[in-house]
Amino acid sequence: MRRFTLALLVSLLLVQSDAGAFCGFFVSKADTKLFNKASQVVIARSGKRTVMTLANDYQGDPAEFAMVIPVPTFIEEGQIHVGDPQVLAHLDAYTSPRLVEYHDPDPCVRAQYRQDILGAMKSAREDASRSRPQVSGEGLGVSIEASYNVGEYEILILSAKESDGLEVWLRKNGYRVPRGASQVLEGYLKQDMRFFVAKVNLKEHARQGSANLRPLQIAFESPKFMLPIRLGMLNANGPQELFVYTLTQKGRVETANYKTTKLPSGVEIPTFVKDEFGEFYRAMFDEQVRQEKMSSVFLEYAWDMGWCDPCAADPLSNEELRSLGVFWLPGGQQFRGGAAPVYVTRMHVRYDEEHFPADLVFQETGDRSNFQGRYVMRQPFAGELTCNADRYAEQVRERQEREVEMLAKLTAWEEDRIRKKVKWFRALSPNPWWEKIWN
Amino acid sequence: MANRNDPRIFQIGVLSLLLGYGVLFLDFEVEALRAAATLVSALVTQYCGSRLTRQRFDPRSALISGLSLSLLMRTDQFWLAPAGAALAIASKFVLRIRGKHLFNPTCFALVALMGMSDRVWVSAGQWGSTALFAFAVAGLGFFVTQRAARSDVTWAFLGFYTSAVIGRSIWLGEPLGVPLHGLVSGALLIFAFFMISDPKTIPDARPARVLFAGLVAATALWIQFGLYHPNALLWALAACAPAVPLLDRIFPARRYQWRALQQNPKGENHATLHPSAAGVAAARAE
Numbered sequence: 001m002r003r004f005t006l007a008l009l010v011s012l013l014l015v016q017s018d019a020g021a022f023c024g025f026f027v028s029k030a031d032t033k034l035f036n037k038a039s040q041v042v043i044a045r046s047g048k049r050t051v052m053t054l055a056n057d058y059q060g061d062p063a064e065f066a067m068v069i070p071v072p073t074f075i076e077e078g079q080i081h082v083g084d085p086q087v088l089a090h091l092d093a094y095t096s097p098r099l100v101e102y103h104d105p106d107p108c109v110r111a112q113y114r115q116d117i118l119g120a121m122k123s124a125r126e127d128a129s130r131s132r133p134q135v136s137g138e139g140l141g142v143s144i145e146a147s148y149n150v151g152e153y154e155i156l157i158l159s160a161k162e163s164d165g166l167e168v169w170l171r172k173n174g175y176r177v178p179r180g181a182s183q184v185l186e187g188y189l190k191q192d193m194r195f196f197v198a199k200v201n202l203k204e205h206a207r208q209g210s211a212n213l214r215p216l217q218i219a220f221e222s223p224k225f226m227l228p229i230r231l232g233m234l235n236a237n238g239p240q241e242l243f244v245y246t247l248t249q250k251g252r253v254e255t256a257n258y259k260t261t262k263l264p265s266g267v268e269i270p271t272f273v274k275d276e277f278g279e280f281y282r283a284m285f286d287e288q289v290r291q292e293k294m295s296s297v298f299l300e301y302a303w304d305m306g307w308c309d310p311c312a313a314d315p316l317s318n319e320e321l322r323s324l325g326v327f328w329l330p331g332g333q334q335f336r337g338g339a340a341p342v343y344v345t346r347m348h349v350r351y352d353e354e355h356f357p358a359d360l361v362f363q364e365t366g367d368r369s370n371f372q373g374r375y376v377m378r379q380p381f382a383g384e385l386t387c388n389a390d391r392y393a394e395q396v397r398e399r400q401e402r403e404v405e406m407l408a409k410l411t412a413w414e415e416d417r418i419r420k421k422v423k424w425f426r427a428l429s430p431n432p433w434w435e436k437i438w439n
Numbered sequence: 440m441a442n443r444n445d446p447r448i449f450q451i452g453v454l455s456l457l458l459g460y461g462v463l464f465l466d467f468e469v470e471a472l473r474a475a476a477t478l479v480s481a482l483v484t485q486y487c488g489s490r491l492t493r494q495r496f497d498p499r500s501a502l503i504s505g506l507s508l509s510l511l512m513r514t515d516q517f518w519l520a521p522a523g524a525a526l527a528i529a530s531k532f533v534l535r536i537r538g539k540h541l542f543n544p545t546c547f548a549l550v551a552l553m554g555m556s557d558r559v560w561v562s563a564g565q566w567g568s569t570a571l572f573a574f575a576v577a578g579l580g581f582f583v584t585q586r587a588a589r590s591d592v593t594w595a596f597l598g599f600y601t602s603a604v605i606g607r608s609i610w611l612g613e614p615l616g617v618p619l620h621g622l623v624s625g626a627l628l629i630f631a632f633f634m635i636s637d638p639k640t641i642p643d644a645r646p647a648r649v650l651f652a653g654l655v656a657a658t659a660l661w662i663q664f665g666l667y668h669p670n671a672l673l674w675a676l677a678a679c680a681p682a683v684p685l686l687d688r689i690f691p692a693r694r695y696q697w698r699a700l701q702q703n704p705k706g707e708n709h710a711t712l713h714p715s716a717a718g719v720a721a722a723r724a725e
Contacts, residue, residue, distance in 0.1 A: 187611035223667040250557050251515075256669045257621065259465070259567040295567060357616035363669040366558035367515050 038241040040088060040215075041227060044325035045364070046249050048221045051325020053083045055215035062152075062200040065213065068170070070185075070193045070231060072222035075157055080196070082151030083215040087320045091245055093313035095301035095346040097263065097373030099277045100310050104381040107392035151214060152205040156197040166195060178234040188228065219325065227360040229351060239294070239352040244360070246345045247326050252302040252367040253345040255360055260347065261296040263288060263373045264410055270403045271377045272421045280375070283411035285348065290412070294355040298348045302371040306340035310374075315340075343368060380425040396425040446586035447499040450633065453579045454506035457629070461510065465565055473520045474509040480521035481505035484528035492532060500544075500639075501528055507545040507633065512552070514559045523548040523559070536684040539694070542677060543640045550677040553670070561670045566625025573623040580632020589638045589695070591645055593631050595652035600627075603660050630672045642683055644692035651686055655679045 042053040058065055148155045158166060166189075167182040185195070198216055205213075227244065246253040254260040264284070273280045288298060305315050318329050326342055349356070380396045400422055408415045458474065461467035485501035488494075504527045512523055527548035531540040534547070552559040566572065584590035601622055608618040621627070635641070635655060642648050659675035662668050 183612045187613050190611050225667070254562060255564050257568075257624070258564050260562075260564060293569075295569065353616070357614065357620045361669075363560070365513065365560040365562070366556070367513070367560070369515050 040243045042245045044247040046328050051219045053215045053217045066199040070188050070228045072224040073220045074194050079219045081217040083217045096312045098312045099375045101377045103379045107389050108387040153198045154201040225362045233353045239350050242349050244347045248364050252365050253362050255297045256363040257361045259296045262299045265374050268376045269407045270422050287412045289350050300348050300373050301346035305342035450583045476521040477509050477524045478505040481524040484525045488532040504544040516558045542680045543637045546676045563626035568620050568623050576628040584636045589636050592648040592652050593636045595649040599653050599656035638695040642686040644690035647686035647690035
């Protein structure tokens, strides 16, 4: 509770230095669906205990689908589950970059303005309290069958001996193994990693009736806090997109062997972006990747799971978190407001072999400060002005200029094209006094 | 008297440069106020320590520790930064064996705080792995370590560590890009040139220094690839520090003093080691 209150205090302090920029409401979010070939991985970890949820956007024929997954330890049947894609979608929505909208008050009503601020502060407090997690009835949705069939997947856990001849085995069983795979597999085997193969149980998949494959979950215990990406790069056709969400106890997670860069945030951009927020997010990410020479992992969200402000979606319920592997949460009991024992970090990386030669290694830091990708849109006052508002109009024009420059800088879009889309502010002058005489 | 050729002056310059670069170009979240608090805390602790042990106050080593801590230590609690600096400097006065302090002050503070608190961490990856930056650090580091006449420990450490990392990758069948990515890491080079090379906390004799470098490299590799623990270099240096008095006993040599290097008639650099009373007193203070 204290952390929550403190954070709220901080946001109120900021308000005073930058009035107008605190009380907005969330209008749009940009989720991971915008990126092609995007994989999503959730890692819930405390101590050495790790639960990984792997989801990919495989669109092809399920009969063709097979995934070779390296894991740091030997895995038994019970350690593999099938997750609920809805929970992952919820986590994606909760951590997405967000666009918030603010409306300028009538510059002609100063007293009213002050009242608005007070009212807005009150509503911000209410908003924040509303953003507490709500209990959701979503369950884990796990069904494990005896014959190593987990949900729609047929899991083939390979013992160390079989893994040794893994490439041969895969070829014999009709899998197309990319060139160079055996070298990578050999390296992983020497590091005591194990493998399992997941392919689709067609009968079960048809019975599920869902077009997409559900995420696979693996629970294991290992000191290695890493994500093997090298195998996936072998048959990659161009750079790949990866979203890594971590759910930890202490604080923010970062890559220990690559630079982690925060996505630009808190900046004001032109109001037309509301209609093309997805394109904006994609263009901005492209540009940030270019500026960092594709050598950085980007931090998109880092927050205590207990709350959010503004919320792109409600925080995940305890039940949802447990289904993602947050085993340290007490079942049934819901934390209410305040700090949760779960801290979520969302990282986004575009990688290829040239820029990311080594697997991603993570470390958990003690950082519990909040970060979100938040983009601010300020709508000029749209009503009729009953006073001389030249000064206000001038300020708005200057602000719009700054917004154009910022947008161009963030996205590398051409300034001229942005200018054409901007609805430049023109003060509505009061109606001539004589208009109302005879009407 | 501060001498213009004192290697510490160069090290202070280089560390300030790195701090500026990190803050301006690498998104280091180091607030100016926090860096200032760290430096002031280091200086005040040094001053108090000097007064208590009746030694002359010399701000140079304290500045180096303060700058290194600002460069490496990350925390979201403001007060932990100056506390770390005080801990670093205090360790010099308290943890001594045979008149020589045991731990590199910065390394000790980082390891102690990471061990004791959840709120302190080191972001090794934040330096990135760009060849250009690596060369710049190596060049500046070379410049400083040459002046301190202790570059042997740096080269020995880099030699052991690099060959082991590359050897491991060859054994694993990894392409060369994998070990190289780890080796051009800014964090590794800063450690090699600005931390393990600290003349006051490494053995006095050259063979002992080479042995020490090997010991630190082996420990770091075990922590990194055996225990999979982050910040292996720092933990390894701290863990190996108690071996220094032992190595000094086996390989006795003259104690290092912070003195300017002079050139001998052959044009080679060498440390001037005149054990004068004032020099010994000054050495004790650092």
